[in-house]
Amino acid sequence: MSTEHRTAVIGAGVMGETLLSGLVRAGRRVDQLLVGEKRAERARELEERYGVAVVSNVDAAARADTLALVVKPQDMGDVLGEIAGVLRPGQLVVSLAAGITTAFIESRVPAGVAVVRVMPNTPALVDEGMAAISPGSHCSDEHLAEAEALLASVGRVIRIPERQQDAVTAISGSGPAYIFFVVESMIEAGVHLGLPRSTSSELVIQTLVGSAKMLRETGTHPAVLREQVTSPGGTTASALRELEIHRVRAAFLAAMEAARNRSRELAEGQ
Ligand SMILES: NC(=O)C1=CN([C@@H]2O[C@H](COP(=O)(O)OP(=O)(O)OC[C@H]3O[C@@H](n4cnc5c(N)ncnc54)[C@H](OP(=O)(O)O)[C@@H]3O)[C@@H](O)[C@H]2O)C=CC1
Numbered sequence: 084m085s086t087e088h089r090t091a092v093i094g095a096g097v098m099g100e101t102l103l104s105g106l107v108r109a110g111r112r113v114d115q116l117l118v119g120e121k122r123a124e125r126a127r128e129l130e131e132r133y134g135v136a137v138v139s140n141v142d143a144a145a146r147a148d149t150l151a152l153v154v155k156p157q158d159m160g161d162v163l164g165e166i167a168g169v170l171r172p173g174q175l176v177v178s179l180a181a182g183i184t185t186a187f188i189e190s191r192v193p194a195g196v197a198v199v200r201v202m203p204n205t206p207a208l209v210d211e212g213m214a215a216i217s218p219g220s221h222c223s224d225e226h227l228a229e230a231e232a233l234l235a236s237v238g239r240v241i242r243i244p245e246r247q248q249d250a251v252t253a254i255s256g257s258g259p260a261y262i263f264f265v266v267e268s269m270i271e272a273g274v275h276l277g278l279p280r281s282t283s284s285e286l287v288i289q290t291l292v293g294s295a296k297m298l299r300e301t302g303t304h305p306a307v308l309r310e311q312v313t314s315p316g317g318t319t320a321s322a323l324r325e326l327e328i329h330r331v332r333a334a335f336l337a338a339m340e341a342a343r344n345r346s347r348e349l350a351e352g353q
């Protein structure tokens with residue numbers, strides 16, 4: 084990518100700021116970054132925090148080579164309507180919104196604008212993001228590689244067919260929330276069992292990090308790793324029996340189906 088390549092982030096909420104901060108950490112020149120943000124107070128905050136120029140969406144779209152759209156799916160139609168007039172062939176639009184299809188974006192932008200759909204996640208804030216990217220119908224290999232590089236600055240990236248995006252949203256997009264929910268529940272359980280909250284937090288967080296590292300570094304199936312912890316007639320077997328009685332496995336399946344279905348609904352509402 085040339086050093087004179089401008090990237091704009093439109094919609095600097097939780098995910099937009101996560102991406103922006105990652106680009107700054109990865110060494111992108113701040114004079115090559117633009118942010119589209121409508122609230123003056125938020126604009127000042129971002130300018131102070133990152134030293135980036137916060138401009139109107141139209142300005143950002145006109146000046147950038149790559150545009151990351153990180154507004155809510157429900158706002159995507161309005162934002163595309165606002166910027167379509169200044170977009171030009173050769174630009175790259177990367178959408179990070181759940182449910183919004185590349186076909187929808189392509190129908191709202193001039194012909195020749197390349198579109199990539201991405202499902203990122205918030206661990207990008209600590210450069211451990213997981214992003215899945217899918218090209219639109221007029222996207223060159225160079226444009227896809229450019230989108231990949233954008234997301235690779237904050238974690239891992241895989242390429243997937245767009246039809247898998249709703250499922251991916253349910254697994255890795257929303258996934259951190261399920262993990263935090265489990266962590267929160269285990270910490271509370273520790274407190275219930277009489278541990279100080281700080282002790283319980285430290286135990287649970289290190290257990291999570293250690294278990295994640297084992298999964299990655301050993302490549303062993305999680306069921307095998309779980310069996311290794313489960314001594315015959317021991318404590319883990321007693322706990323796991325309760326999780327099965329409370330249908331936790333079925334609850335996870337139902338939860339992720341609900342997330343996948345919601346992603347499809349967001350697509351239908353576009
Ligand atoms: N949070 C997450 O974990 C993930 C989110 N995503 C996707 O990222 C997108 C944003 O989600 P999230 O960051 O959680 O939501 P937020 O509500 O935190 O961020 C959305 C941002 O867009 C701004 N915005 C709204 N309308 C406009 C506009 N017309 N021009 C410029 N900015 C605008 C909002 O500003 P204001 O508050 O002033 O309205 C807000 O700052 C969604 O599409 C979501 O599907 C994808 C994967 C993970």
Ligand SMILES: O=C(O)[C@@H]1CCC=N1
Pocket residue numbers: 181252256257
């Ligand atoms: O909850 C949401 O809709 C967004 C998409 C994936 C994670 N957060």
